Amino acid sequence: MRQKISQQPIKERVKNFFEVALGFSKEDAEKEAARCIQCKNPSCVKGCPVEIDIPAFIKLIKEGKRKEALEKIKEKNNLPGGFSRADNYKYR
Ligand code: SF4
Numbered sequence: 001m002r003q004k005i006s007q008q009p010i011k012e013r014v015k016n017f018f019e020v021a022l023g024f025s026k027e028d029a030e031k032e033a034a035r036c037i038q039c040k041n042p043s044c045v046k047g048c049p050v051e052i053d054i055p056a057f058i059k060l061i062k063e064g065k066r067k068e069a070l071e072k073i074k075e076k077n078n079l080p081g082g083f084s085r086a087d088n089y090k091y092r
Helices: 026-033 043-047 054-062 066-074 080-090
Strands: 021-023
Touching: 026 054, 043 054, 054 066, 066 080
Parallel strands: none
Antiparallel strands: none
């Protein structure tokens, strides 16, 4: 089941410039990662402009290996925070 990312409440965020999306808890991130079916021909990688091995880093998150997951992302992208914002907003 899709996990809902926690967000700063609207009444608070209209008064500041802090992050709106507050991220997943470790448990929710692992639940969300468990939704990936590890496709043989992953369209996520084909759609990624820097071809991050998305199934691999998701698998690492599912296994609770967050540091290794970040290292996997950084193999192809040294600015994951910036890219995640661009991706995140693209689908809103
Ligand atoms: S994240 Fe990629 S590998 Fe996982 S289900 Fe989606 S397309 Fe398939």
